[in-house]
Amino acid sequence: MHGQDFAADPHGIYAKMRAFGPAAPVELVPGVDATLVTEYQAALKVLQNTTDFSRDPRRWKALNEGLIAPDNPVLPMMAYRPNCLFTDGAVHLRLRKAVTDSLDRLNIGRLRRDVEPIAAFLIDQFSERGRADLINDYAKLLPLLLFNRLFGCPADIGDRLTSSMSAIFDGRDAVRANEELTACLMELISLKRREPGDDVTSWLIQHPAGLNDEELKDQLVMLMGAGVEPERNLIGNALLLLLTSGPSGRGGSMLTEEALDHVLWNNPPIANYATHYPLHDVDLGGVHVEANTPLVISFGAANNDPALREARQSLSKGAHLAWGAGPHACPAKSPATVIALTAIEAILNALPDLTLDAPAESQEWRPGPFHRALAGLPVRFTPTPGTRVAALQSPAQPTRSTAAEPPRGSTVPVPRQQARPARKGFWSTFLDIFRV
Known part of the structure; x- marks a missing residue:
């Protein structure tokens, strides 16, 4: 599941896996074996069953036996942390209650107000070029900056948090990046x-x-990990759909909400995850699964289970498994949807003639066992002045003409009139502009 073949055509691989039954043996990355649940009903059974399955990776037999190297690339996503993703029972309920109560204090109006200036700031960085990569210039950065805002990060901590989290998701020196992530969160x-x-x-x-x-x-860490990478992929996958469907290549009459729902059913941003560990040997529809071995849920495969083919037309939007199910179901479905919806509408409204710069079939997907993620999304459009930030500012705030602006082709903003010894990060530059 780590190769380019899987990234290019996961549904073709899932179809072959169905020959094993409701679950199949897989290799997540070299040396890490697991069982992948591909059938919808079997996935629901595992997700909702707290009697026979645990989410605690301290049960992982191969890891406990020293068969998984400490620098294995799946460990940042699978190793134990004392958060509500990797705990069970009373501990899970206590931690999840703290998270859900805190998320409930967010409101839709605030989220939109937080997303819109970040979207405007990012669009201003490339709108004069007439070309952009909507993944690396927009969908990747927007959730990172948004979480800095939601977490209340000051400039220095926010820049480091953005850099380290990006490195972890990109697989760049993940051990060092994880150490830096830990350090800056403890400071926060x-x-x-x-x-x-x-x-x-x-x-x-x-x-x-x-x-x-x-x-x-x-x-x-859990909130950022569960929010940044999935949000990036949800925005990117929906934009690809909207830019390729319909006779005009701009989604035809498809609404943004419909595009998001289509992605969650067919190309969920996190396609394979929610690892469970059987408390004892189990029989999963004729497939033997050994105790304390990783049992990974394939949301992408389960949503496209052939058994659902006739029923999918009548299934409600919430029937897909992209948000999980059971006691560990995603607690942030509504905020995540609002963030993606606002981000997508912001860029489509700002750049109304946005079109793909390469055929849809030539788009490259990032290899990896867990995500369904575009490596990039090159687009072109009529160049427009970078004035969106100024339009959102109050008269008391500095306009973009006095704020940092990148040179053409730059991905990191620097001041217009004088160089600095070190380049500022996106978050500190955003704070400089909005004085927040």
């Missing part, structure tokens, strides 16, 4: 204990669950 927690604000970090600290610093750090 210390800051928010001293100076609480109107942000998710402060809300988690103030929650009656009384999370300690280690627990706080790992809930933040």
Whole structure:
């Protein structure tokens, strides 16, 4: 599941796997074996069954026996952290309650107000060029910057958080990046204990669950990991659909909401995950699964189970498994949808003649066992002045003409009139412009 063949045609691979039954043996990356659940009903059975299956990777037999190297690339996604993703029972309920209560304090209006200036800021970075990569210039950066905003990150911590999280998702020096991520989150927690604000970090600290610093750090890692990569892929996959469907290549009459629903059914942003560990040897529809071995749920395969073919037309939007199911189902379905919807509408409205710069069939998908993710999405459009940030600012705020602006082709903004010893990150530049 780690090769380019799988990335190029996962549904073709899933179809071959169905010969094994409701689940099939797979290799996630070299040396890491697992069982992949490809049948819808079998996936639901595992996701909803807390009696026979655990989410705690400390049960992982091969890892405990030293058969998985500490620098294996799947460990950032699969190794134990004391967060609500990798715990069960009362511990899971306590941690999840802190997370869900904090997320409930967000509201749709605030999310839109947070997404819109970030979208405008990013679009301004490339709108004068007439070309862009909507993944690396937009869909990848927007969730990273948004979570800096939601977490209440100051400039320095936000820049480091953005850099380290990006490196982890891109597989660049993941061990060092994880260390840097841990360090900057611990700094953020210390800051928010001293100076609480109107942000998710402060809300988690103030929650009656009384999370300690280690627990706080790992809930933040979980929130960012569960929000940034899936959001990036949801935005990117929906934009690809909208730019290729319909006679005009702009989605025809397809609404953005319909495109998002289509992606969640057919190309979910996290296609294979929700690893469970059987507490004992189990029989899964005739497939033997050994105790304490990884059992990975394929949302992409289960949603496209041939048994659903006739029923899919009548199934509700929520019937797909892209958000998971059972006690570990995603607690942020509504916010995640609003973020993607706002981001997509912002760029389609800003660049109305946006078109693909390469045929849809030539788009490259990033290899990896867990995600369904475009490597890039090159587009072209009529060049327009980068004035969107200024349009969103109040008269008391600096306009873009006095703020940092990148040279053509640059991916990191620098000041217009004088060079700095070190380039500023996207987050600190955004804060400079909006003074927030």
